[in-house]
Amino acid sequence: xxxxxxxxxxxxxxxxxxxxxxxxxxxxxxxxxxxxxxxxxxxxxxxxxxxxxxxxxxxxxxxxxxxxxxxxxxxxxxxxxxxxxxxxxxxxxxxxxxxxxxxxxxxxxxxxxxxxxxxxxxxxxxxxxxxxxxxxxx
Amino acid sequence: xxxxxxxxxxxxxxxxxxxxxxxxxxxxxxxxxxxxxxxxxxxxxxxxxxxxxxxxxxxxxxxxxxxxxxxxxxxxxxxxxxxxxxxxxxxxxxxxxxxxxxxxxxxxxxxxxxxxxxxxxxxxxxxxxxxxxxxxxxxxxxxxxxxxxxxxxxxxxxxxxxxxxxxxxxxxxxxxxxxxxxxxxxxxxxxxxxxxxxxxxxxxxxxxxxxxxxxxxxxxxxxxxxxxxxxxxxxxxxxxxxxxxxxxxxxxxxxxxxxxxxxxxxxxxxxxxxxxxxxxxxxxxxxxxxxxxxxxxxxxxxxxxxxxxxxxxxxxxxxxxxxxxxxxxxxxxxxxxxxxxxxxxxxxxxxx
Numbered sequence: 001x002x003x004x005x006x007x008x009x010x011x012x013x014x015x016x017x018x019x020x021x022x023x024x025x026x027x028x029x030x031x032x033x034x035x036x037x038x039x040x041x042x043x044x045x046x047x048x049x050x051x052x053x054x055x056x057x058x059x060x061x062x063x064x065x066x067x068x069x070x071x072x073x074x075x076x077x078x079x080x081x082x083x084x085x086x087x088x089x090x091x092x093x094x095x096x097x098x099x100x101x102x103x104x105x106x107x108x109x110x111x112x113x114x115x116x117x118x119x120x121x122x123x124x125x126x127x128x129x130x131x132x133x134x135x136x137x138x
Numbered sequence: 139x140x141x142x143x144x145x146x147x148x149x150x151x152x153x154x155x156x157x158x159x160x161x162x163x164x165x166x167x168x169x170x171x172x173x174x175x176x177x178x179x180x181x182x183x184x185x186x187x188x189x190x191x192x193x194x195x196x197x198x199x200x201x202x203x204x205x206x207x208x209x210x211x212x213x214x215x216x217x218x219x220x221x222x223x224x225x226x227x228x229x230x231x232x233x234x235x236x237x238x239x240x241x242x243x244x245x246x247x248x249x250x251x252x253x254x255x256x257x258x259x260x261x262x263x264x265x266x267x268x269x270x271x272x273x274x275x276x277x278x279x280x281x282x283x284x285x286x287x288x289x290x291x292x293x294x295x296x297x298x299x300x301x302x303x304x305x306x307x308x309x310x311x312x313x314x315x316x317x318x319x320x321x322x323x324x325x326x327x328x329x330x331x332x333x334x335x336x337x338x339x340x341x342x343x344x345x346x347x348x349x350x351x352x353x354x355x356x357x358x359x360x361x362x363x364x365x366x367x368x369x370x371x372x373x374x375x376x377x378x379x380x381x382x383x384x385x386x387x388x389x390x391x392x393x394x395x396x397x398x399x400x401x402x403x404x405x406x407x408x409x410x411x412x413x414x415x416x417x418x419x420x421x422x423x424x425x426x427x428x429x430x431x432x433x434x435x436x437x438x439x440x441x442x443x444x445x446x447x448x449x450x451x452x453x454x455x456x457x458x459x460x461x462x463x464x465x466x467x468x469x470x471x472x473x474x475x476x477x478x479x480x481x482x483x484x485x486x487x488x489x490x
Binding site for chain 1: 153154157158160161164165167223224227228229230231232233235236242243245248249250251253255
């Protein structure tokens, strides 16, 4: 394709879902992703699972990063996954979760289709590296 | 997904397909040109509105209110919001979506954030093509919100039917600057945040400026006809001048945060669109755009062809060495390199 120079950029949606006002982490990761050369769309606070799905589908993001510190991950995250499935977006969206997720709850989220969970102590480099390596090929 | 199914699904109203087509356009993925050329026959039904203005003027908030007003009237809306990207990493935080609070959860408002990825033919072509995708999808209104500042503001003329320029109150000094650039592209001036001090003054200054421009002998196709004052409803003035010779930019006041004045603003857009089709300007505009589009594509293609030929012939390095040694100069090199191509093209023209 000599006349078509592909300019692919990783697109991410950083999403805050539910009644959870702690957005420092989301802001920090949004900035780190930006500096890593990704295009970051930030959802804003207090979004419903449907809002997140709408944004993820319309923006056609490669990566959906859900930040959640409210403890409601076991109800909210599966709702988002179902919504993505409904629009046929689940299979080629990399979903990662950041925040406070107890060890006991993690298996359930992985089963729902979450690719990785980054809790306290996870480094920016680690997260960015994971996204770079696992962003879906389309 | 193959290209044909992608187009089929887009035309059938699948959001996912529309989103993917826009991604391919943005990435300039292999085959995106075929996609866009297939879309062409399905376009031409949407009204394209451009919103520009300085950062913080309230563009996103106004777009949100515009979209929800159109939705109340039962019309579907597509929005493309462009934010700047880092010149160093290419990364970007696309923040316009946060302002779309009135339309969250409404799938019939298709909101897409785009970054102004570099300048390599990127912005204007990708935005224009993305507008085509939304048009073919069947959106009634397409709103394009530009980056806050820079040359892109002028680029919007190539895409939008109606260009609205937001001017925050009290920007007296900025207006001086507006004179040269933005004034010339605005079909409608929106003095947003009209509840702030200085709004009246800004409205006055804008009107004065429009009049002055018309009085100037260098006023181009805009005649010196007087303004036609129409309405003064609830603090929101709408001035229209639909004379035969040209469009007289309208000045409207809005408070995007509360939605005040948005109806009047949309009314002004409708008037402008009516003028476009009555005056025949719509067709003139379309012709100019297609001409510009074809020329851009030709430029891109010839540049790529040249690039390919150059690398096949060993690149520019040896030529640069000669220029450095002052044995020759860049102009001569360009002439030398172009000569065989010119011969080739000339020959082909002689024997059709």
